[in-house]
Amino acid sequence: MIRRMLACGLAAGILAFGAQPASPAAPRPEDRTAPAAFAAPEKERAPRGGPAEATSTCEEAKEAAGGNRPYGCITRISSVRQADAASGSLRAAAGVPLPTNNCTGDEDGYWYATRTWMCEIDPNVHYTYYDQNNKWLGAATFAVAQQLDLDRLSLTWKETDQVKMIAREGTLPANLSISWTTECKSACAPNSTKVWEEQPVGLGQNLEKTYSVTNQPSQKYDFIDHTYKLDIHAAGTIPLTEPITWSGSRFRCDSKQALGNTSGCVVAWFTPTLSVSRAKFGSSADMIAWAQKNLSGHWGLKGTGKPLSRLQNAQQQKDNRRRVCETAWTPDQTVAEVTCDEFPFASSYESGALNGIQNGSECAQVKAVQKDSTGVLATDWPTVTTIGTVTGKEVCVRGHIPSSLNTGVGSYYVKLIREARLADKDEFWVQVTA
Template identity: 50%
Template sequence: MLRSVFVGALTVGLLALGVPAYSQSEPVNDRVSAPSNAEPERFPGGRAGAEKSNCAEAAARHKAAGSTGLYGCITEVSETEARQRSAATGAAAVPLPVNDCTGNENGSWWALRLSQCQIDPDVRYTLRDKDGTIVATALFAIAQQMDLSATSLEWTETDQLVMLEASPKLPALTATWTTKCAATCSPATTAVFSKQPVKVGQLLKKTYKVADVPTKKYDFLDVDYTLNFDAAGATEITPPSTWDAEVRCDDQLSVGNTSGCVVPWFTPTLNISRAQYGSSADMINWAQINLSGHWGLRSSGKPLHRLQSASEQKKNRQAICGTGKFTPDPAVEQDSCDEFPFAGTYESGALNGVDHGNACAQVTSVRKNSTGDLPFDWQTVTPIGTVTGNEKCVRGHIPGPLNSYAGGAYGNFVQTARLADNDGFWLKVTSS
């Protein structure tokens, strides 16, 4: 049964690349590896915690209402101020909330493809009198973690709030935290904390589930958060702090027969193993280093992008490796036509002006050993003829099973990373 499952996964991968299947004597799952998320990625918009300051608005509201009592406002302490405060007070007596963002406590969202989190230790509540003079302050840390699934429209979120410190004159304080999701979410609103009393050292924590009710298109869901504090004896006019997160869900659009959700702004990484894919992996690495496109190479290139259309993939494959355009080399065991960038990407040479594989840089596999283990025997490639470095693709003589295994890895990656059409991804050639 397991063999059948992995053969199916490999077939999807081969179709995604336009790579023909080859027979092999070993289980396919030994060669098709899972994708890598690489390192967590910081949200490109920067810090995502509380508003920088709503004190001016709070003062205006207080004055407009004709109030003469106390009022509060919320600010986000700057990273410089937070460092100065930490240096002055030493190690915090109250520990910060813990989640997968521990170590990145800077108020930004950090993400992998199927999760995102943040820890912001710099949210300050300030109580003022009618003249704006500070009466008391409290410092809070908030933490969030959202765990998604590539095969489910439901995800889990855990939100945490802790008061780190407070001045002696701070009156009793309550916290209200509300999560609102886009129109297709269920529930649309979650009351995380409602007028919840909070004091120094007290950790408030809630785990809850949210699900997307699928539409016939990609659902880009804005998840909005509001946080407010109310002090005993103060006028309740404080503008709440607000921030948001983004999730993308789809029902059988990116991957057939399944539904799931991802972090859309995270760019995942496909690992292609030399130990598993031999000269097919080396051909990719050779192209990333020696050709000017540097396709998928994080350090110097741009991401590759998934091409979902099966018919377009077939056209790309035909242009580079089609009938009459490739002559197998009998010196290469089970020789096949391998190409990079993949036919299943928008970077395919066929979509960038190449109508015959002869226009690609040419390489061939080199036999290193004769053990019967293809990746070990056929580890590397060498160029054929002259290479300018400006070619828009590489075409190689690669043992068929290695070609197929690499195709299966990409197909598996498309599913586990839930890549939509034109979604970007990095590609890293690894040693193991």
Template identity: 35%
Template structure:
């Protein structure tokens, strides 16, 4: 956030060169800003909620994959030189809120802006403001909630909704950046005071699912895998995430997985980690060979340092008397801790179902090549658990009611 007349600089200049100070004084602006990120904006197969600042108090910067809102507080000061010293003779305090709701299935979206004068004091008697929203890559490029300057009374809000769209060619993407400018003026001050801010962007593309759509790429979404439906495959992911030192895709411990969009490269990864002639260790039924990290990520295959499936830690799945599936490491050699990949023989239907979850997730949230995402296993039979609850339920711990391998 940048002000052409920052308060610190104004005070320093006036103190250093009081003879150059205009008799009317000058204005400056300081800003209060913040940032938060929605932790539950994306669940594969669910609706895609938008975030709003309306019910959030104070200073807010809140985002999800398809929307964001921001409320900042602008503190304006009117400063004069009186008897050789700088003095604040008047103030005004504004709240500025912006909400943008993107559409995962359209290149059109809406933008909301409102400006509220919270309070004013002293020599700032009848302030006026102008406001402009700039959006590179958008049509229109600039939008204004009102033309020129307008007066806003104390506790009054001026607001406006804009509709914009981003022209996109087939098979391309467009990066969108916002920038805003607000100018404050009032009687008795020599110069108008301008403040600008931005640092929020979006991306619109026509490269996913054959349609146009827009996202907030700064937000890293989460793919949720339901243990209740994908038991052996889900348990294998938990074992890999919790026990391997890389903690692939595990928020808070590891780094996100990144999508590999090239189908031929994905197949190469699959052929390396689980070749068609794969034979499980003696004593294990063949089932299907499931791998983690997913073949369609840059963490798999040669890009992840894997040149042979023999480098993977080998897990096997088994079904308890109550019907739940679990996985364990074959021969318990603890290779899972440092192995560059994990694979397990799992029921085919569970293996392919996770692949379907990932495919739908990729389209729903418009993952492009190299886009990051987290992976979290949940159990909808118990609600959506915290990470610790998930680990307790899917790892062999006391009081988690996990059965013993018969």
């Protein structure tokens, strides 16, 4: 979001699951396709604040002009508080549409994201032009649009920036132009990209440019946060104040940290959702849904419980599995292909073994219920029923579940880890679907 609200220039303004999961394998080329383990991702708004309010009324530009020359200034007024009604009517009268990207429909100056892209559209950048006597001469409204497309299997990403004059009135300098610079810290190459420099712009003209930036290879997690600088000014004039600046496009890159032998970048603050289908996983999916509804932890249930978080340490996963599923366990042989299934997953920090239990008998106990004999396990064993007394305060559930249903959920979790590039302690939701 834009932080500095003012700029000007001479003559114009400057502007698991029960079965132990295998470690995620190195992604294959086909893994770049749409992730099947995800529930349909809906973009989330960035948690770090909202659009900044204007902090100046062009007094700084007026003072710098010294009362003996025309001047211009830029302000950004939040659309959240209904900025400048006159500008809005002007834009409607001009019939100029806003620039478009994945944030179309959310043109409020906030950053939005999924795990693999970020965007924002800000329609309220205002340029105002005054004469040397501080008399208003004219004004223009600009929309700024940005989108970053990340690659979970590459340290290079693409950014597409747009600037568009969407309304104007009165008299403006004939040579009004745009300058834009994107800057990144030392982890990036290049560190600075001049997107436009004194690029002429007129009503309805959409400036658009796509460019690439690369995270310098490292053996750690790098958190990338760009700074953007925008000038709107009369080309060739001398700047009187600094350009407006903003940031907020924060994401994470790593090399061989979240996933072995691969490098990539994701929006770490976006929480993905593991989709577990009853049609595919029958009683294993029903056990998760039962626990989310009936046990006080409501693990992974969005809107009610807290998300789960990935546990990356393989030895700790095995230890968790052993404590929950290999202590006080007698498999119910009336269940086909019976195995011990558990939730929360052994490869999550929410595992019962990390939250106080000494053996699996302290979990709530359930078993698969047979409904049919078609030979399709998800159809034949679609639900669970409780065994013994359940208080609702148990920190885990342990189930007698057919093996392929149990391991199927586990394989989907591994797929989510790969597709979302989940690192240790990265959070995720679990959604049971039809």
